[in-house]
Amino acid sequence: xxxxxxxxxxxxxxxxxxxxxxxxxxxxxxxxxxxxxxxxxxxxxxxxxxxxxxxxxxxxxxxxxxxxxxxxxxxxxxxxxxxxxxxxxxxxxxxxxxxxxxxxxxxxxxxxxxxxxxxxxxxxxxxxxxxxxxxxxxxxxxxxxxxxxxxxxxxxxxxxxxxxxxxxxxxxxxxxxxxxxxxxxxxxxxxxxxxxxxxxxxxxxxxxxxxxxxxxxxxxxxxxxxxxxxxxxxxxxxxxxxxxxxxxxxxxxxxxxxxxxxxxxxxxxxxxxxxxxxxxxxxxxxxxxxxxxxxxxxxxxxxxxxxxxxxxxxxxxxxxxxxxxxxxxxxxxxxxxxx
Amino acid sequence: xxxxxxxxxxxxxxxxxxxxxxxxxxxxxxxxxxxxxxxxxxxxxxxxxxxxxxxxxxxxxxxxxxxxxxxxxxxxxxxxxxxxxxxxxxxxxxxxxxxxxxxxxxxxxxxxxxxxxxxxxxxxxxxxxxxxxxxxxxxxxxxxxxxxxxxxxxxxxxxxxxxxxxxxxxxxxxxxxxxxxxxxxxxxxxxxxxxxxxxxxxxxxxxxxxxxxxxxxxxxxxxxxxxxxxxxxxxxxxxxxxxxxxxxxxxxxxxxxxxxxxxxxxxxxxxxxxxxxxxxxxxxxxxxxxxxxxxxxxxxxxxxxxxxxxxxxxxxxxxxxxxxxxxxxxxxxxxxxxx
DNA sequence: ATCACAAATGCAAGCGCTTACATTGGCGCT
DNA sequence: AGCGCCAATGTAAGCGCTTGCATTTGTGAT
Numbered sequence: 001x002x003x004x005x006x007x008x009x010x011x012x013x014x015x016x017x018x019x020x021x022x023x024x025x026x027x028x029x030x031x032x033x034x035x036x037x038x039x040x041x042x043x044x045x046x047x048x049x050x051x052x053x054x055x056x057x058x059x060x061x062x063x064x065x066x067x068x069x070x071x072x073x074x075x076x077x078x079x080x081x082x083x084x085x086x087x088x089x090x091x092x093x094x095x096x097x098x099x100x101x102x103x104x105x106x107x108x109x110x111x112x113x114x115x116x117x118x119x120x121x122x123x124x125x126x127x128x129x130x131x132x133x134x135x136x137x138x139x140x141x142x143x144x145x146x147x148x149x150x151x152x153x154x155x156x157x158x159x160x161x162x163x164x165x166x167x168x169x170x171x172x173x174x175x176x177x178x179x180x181x182x183x184x185x186x187x188x189x190x191x192x193x194x195x196x197x198x199x200x201x202x203x204x205x206x207x208x209x210x211x212x213x214x215x216x217x218x219x220x221x222x223x224x225x226x227x228x229x230x231x232x233x234x235x236x237x238x239x240x241x242x243x244x245x246x247x248x249x250x251x252x253x254x255x256x257x258x259x260x261x262x263x264x265x266x267x268x269x270x271x272x273x274x275x276x277x278x279x280x281x282x283x284x285x286x287x288x289x290x291x292x293x294x295x296x297x298x299x300x301x302x303x304x305x306x307x308x309x310x311x312x313x314x315x316x317x318x319x320x321x322x323x324x325x326x327x328x329x330x331x332x333x334x335x336x337x338x339x
Numbered sequence: 340x341x342x343x344x345x346x347x348x349x350x351x352x353x354x355x356x357x358x359x360x361x362x363x364x365x366x367x368x369x370x371x372x373x374x375x376x377x378x379x380x381x382x383x384x385x386x387x388x389x390x391x392x393x394x395x396x397x398x399x400x401x402x403x404x405x406x407x408x409x410x411x412x413x414x415x416x417x418x419x420x421x422x423x424x425x426x427x428x429x430x431x432x433x434x435x436x437x438x439x440x441x442x443x444x445x446x447x448x449x450x451x452x453x454x455x456x457x458x459x460x461x462x463x464x465x466x467x468x469x470x471x472x473x474x475x476x477x478x479x480x481x482x483x484x485x486x487x488x489x490x491x492x493x494x495x496x497x498x499x500x501x502x503x504x505x506x507x508x509x510x511x512x513x514x515x516x517x518x519x520x521x522x523x524x525x526x527x528x529x530x531x532x533x534x535x536x537x538x539x540x541x542x543x544x545x546x547x548x549x550x551x552x553x554x555x556x557x558x559x560x561x562x563x564x565x566x567x568x569x570x571x572x573x574x575x576x577x578x579x580x581x582x583x584x585x586x587x588x589x590x591x592x593x594x595x596x597x598x599x600x601x602x603x604x605x606x607x608x609x610x611x612x613x614x615x616x617x618x619x620x621x622x623x624x625x626x627x628x629x630x631x632x633x634x635x636x637x638x639x640x641x642x643x644x645x646x647x648x649x650x651x652x653x654x655x656x657x658x659x660x661x662x663x664x665x666x667x668x669x670x671x672x673x674x675x676x677x678x
Numbered sequence: 679a680t681c682a683c684a685a686a687t688g689c690a691a692g693c694g695c696t697t698a699c700a701t702t703g704g705c706g707c708t
Numbered sequence: 709a710g711c712g713c714c715a716a717t718g719t720a721a722g723c724g725c726t727t728g729c730a731t732t733t734g735t736g737a738t
Binding site: 006 | 596626
Binding site: 348393397 | 693694695696697
């Protein structure tokens, strides 16, 4: 037992317990395969030495890492944080570890990170949305890495998805807005390039307009990136239109908060002069005044279900099955009747 | 070139380029050691094959992972998110990858995660706060894993820290509060067990009281976990005290937001009847109405500096050096003179 | 006791890479 | 032309683990 200043190995444990490394390995991975007496001896050697298996060696030998990778567009806001937290809790319960990276909404960055995660031996991947180069799905398929797509639902894609129908969710909200008499609608959307969620949401508004006999072309659309300040700027831009919209449907709550703040600054009363809505129902939506009418998304449920699905795919080798979750409109103060 | 359905290895590349694996490895890790012509041949083989080095094998052979681990108390709020984002950007620039896990404020979970990260070959660790079993620092020391502590500053600890003086920061704020005539103070704090930041902040308030001749014992303290709802509940509790405090200094902005919301609900006017302050200066602090007087912490700078320090320790083997950042009080609407 | 057979354990071959050390070849110099 | 030297490349030994297969040990039935 050399008191070497570096981590003990399987070999050290084996020697101390007077067994072979194979037995120690089995003790750790499949305890019932080794008889009680030996196991006790091994286990005490393990704890006396403070042994922790070397992960890289284990992955290499077993070709299995019990690691799941997730690539999300951004960590800087609550939307993904909450769903991801649930995802991580679930996989942790099942003995997996989560590796997260964020792509900053850049497709190339995402692709690189996918490769990195695969090179790190991820057993499966969680991706957000369907929009990406099909070659990526081919690659993953070839490497036999199961993938689940979340935050979006579509049954006919190359990977199963656990999410909700963005278009329909937004349509339901737009219907309510229109029922309140609004005819001049506008939307502040996230960038639609490479972002199916954003596109579907705009589409949902258009669907509702069409259904209700409003000319689709009359929808003013401003696209911007995901920040409160940008939501504010977009709102200002919309308010300087010759014909001010009476309702601004925002692609997410963050943008809506920016709009609300800008309205306050411009002395525009919400919802008396203009109505504003959000999407996601993050905490901020109920904190802000006026509180936000928005679409509630079951983030935690989505994260959990995606985890369950992905682990099932990993462990049974199944090709997975898409799951569609329900959203619902939450009525708060920022939406009122058209004036 | 067998079109095997699994990832190409160094060997495949070497064969295709007509060189040895050693040369390929050198091309990838230290290109100047191989002559231009060979390198070109190797590189084109790499890209034709779509080769990505197997991470586990690399770590195992090189005993170096270019991975840094960070364990934060929670991912669910903006405080750590922002600093961590900066940390990650900086290490990414220097060619490292970040592995994050959250301990949910549980010391045992943190300890387990530290071991996990070490087993995964992390080259260094970022930890939050100094409060933890000294054995952990011993262990890390024995494994020769550099550690930097952030979000807290203390020069006499077992690990260098990059942070700010929580006590002094809070004291500065409390001074202002007292100068405004408040004498009945209360604080809503995060749980102090295992959380030096929380403890130091309370201490800061006491220091200011002492300095200004206020009886320290008169400070009402409520401890609770990190959620808006809990901040609200704590505020309600404080308001039902026989002698209502006139200023409630919250341990962080999230708790303060809860307090503000509860005041609104109870019809207590802020800051006319009661003043409320926060700590951290997260985005929410300026979004909420009344906006929060709070302590601004240079999160991004802290993250970046911590990254620089840690990488320096990893690469030069130095023992590191503590760095103290400045905070400053941001005056907004939620603090007013005592009535 | 003895034998057949199953359960427990050991042996050793990799997993895909890095790197110390050995070998080769090209160059300038005499 | 011959020599020494250094840059470029190759050889092969691990890194710490898992696991198929071989071997040993223990069990119950005869």
